[in-house]
Amino acid sequence: MDAILRPGRPEDANACGVICYEAFKAIANQHNFPPDFPSREVAVDLLSMLLAHPGFYAVVAETEGRIVGSNVLDERSTIAGIGPITVDPGVQNSGIGRRLMEALLDRAAQRRFPGVRLVQAAYHNRSLSVYAKLGCTIREPLALMQGAPLRASIQGYAIRQATEQDLAACNRVCTHIHGHDRSGELLDAITQATAMVVEHDGRITGYATAVGFFAHAVGESNEELKALIGAASAYLGPGFLLPTRNTELFRWCLEQGLRVGQVMTLMSIGLYNEPAGACLPSILY
Ligand SMILES: CC(C)(COP(=O)(O)OP(=O)(O)OC[C@H]1O[C@@H](n2cnc3c(N)ncnc32)[C@H](O)[C@@H]1OP(=O)(O)O)[C@@H](O)C(=O)NCCC(=O)NCCS
Numbered sequence: 001m002d003a004i005l006r007p008g009r010p011e012d013a014n015a016c017g018v019i020c021y022e023a024f025k026a027i028a029n030q031h032n033f034p035p036d037f038p039s040r041e042v043a044v045d046l047l048s049m050l051l052a053h054p055g056f057y058a059v060v061a062e063t064e065g066r067i068v069g070s071n072v073l074d075e076r077s078t079i080a081g082i083g084p085i086t087v088d089p090g091v092q093n094s095g096i097g098r099r100l101m102e103a104l105l106d107r108a109a110q111r112r113f114p115g116v117r118l119v120q121a122a123y124h125n126r127s128l129s130v131y132a133k134l135g136c137t138i139r140e141p142l143a144l145m146q147g148a149p150l151r152a153s154i155q156g157y158a159i160r161q162a163t164e165q166d167l168a169a170c171n172r173v174c175t176h177i178h179g180h181d182r183s184g185e186l187l188d189a190i191t192q193a194t195a196m197v198v199e200h201d202g203r204i205t206g207y208a209t210a211v212g213f214f215a216h217a218v219g220e221s222n223e224e225l226k227a228l229i230g231a232a233s234a235y236l237g238p239g240f241l242l243p244t245r246n247t248e249l250f251r252w253c254l255e256q257g258l259r260v261g262q263v264m265t266l267m268s269i270g271l272y273n274e275p276a277g278a279c280l281p282s283i284l285y
Pocket residue numbers: 023024027083085086087088091092093094095096097098099119120121124125126127129130133
């Protein structure tokens with residue numbers, strides 16, 4: 001199908017948000033899963049934020065002057081994150097998704113990002129195939145963990161709200177675990193007062209931008225992540241993403257009564273380091 005691609009603008013938020021809601025709902029319904037977004041309004045709010053934020057670059061596809069899909073690149077940190085990508089269910093499977101992906105991979109290459117990451121729903125055969133064909137490597141199976149906040153503490157691992165003074169120490173932990181920092185996202189979370197740090201033996205050994213779908217966390221060991229998960233007052237969005245190869249932490253969450261909502265896949269192109277510690281990725285990567 002002939003589609004014209006152009007950069008996304010804040011005024012596209014309504015059209016892109018509605019497609020985002022409908023596209024995720026359609027594929028979730030086919031597999032008997034709840035929709036990723038609880039309502040059109042939530043999807044429109046997310047797209048409004050992404051299209052207005054200077055740290056994100058969006059591309060939209062139009063046919064006959066009508067928006068039929070969009071994709072977003074998170075450019076806030078060293079590694080770029082892709083998503084959400086959505087195509088109007090009425091015109092899916094006609095090459096638009098591939099072009100929306102290629103446009104952002106080109107952009108990431110032009111901007112010299114050393115790597116790009118994304119997270120896909122494991123039940124979605126088409127997105128798995130498109131991403132793999134475009135060069136993405138499968139890195140990590142993830143479980144979306146859901147449930148009531150645990151309100152548990154871990155002895156020796158104190159949690160407090162993060163401040164800008166913690167940025168350098170947090171970036172050091174992230175660099176130790178991922179090989180790069182995620183400073184842009186962390187700074188946003190500190191500004192929004194959702195970020196938490198873990199202190200152990202008198203120093204910062206982990207942090208979370210929040211515990212939730214759009215948030216990431218790192219810790220030198222699983223104890224930091226248990227403390228962060230235990231202290232969170234809510235799991236923002238539909239839950240938080242946990243690498244299931246970290247069987248000890250996965251089992252601990254299950255023993256605490258948390259449940260698996262769905263399985264997802266972390267994929268990447270370019271620079272990717274096997275984590276040298278415990279981490280919870282964000283849906284944006
Ligand atoms: C995922 C999505 C963006 C893809 O966009 P699209 O326009 O439907 O996909 P395209 O037509 O560009 O690509 C389809 C490709 O997948 C291939 N494909 C589709 N189903 C496949 C399968 N089961 N096995 C192997 N390949 C498959 C097609 O052959 C085609 O390959 P080609 O590009 O080499 O010809 C779109 O389907 C969508 O919005 N889905 C709902 C929301 C969603 O899941 N977003 C992704 C979140 S991770």
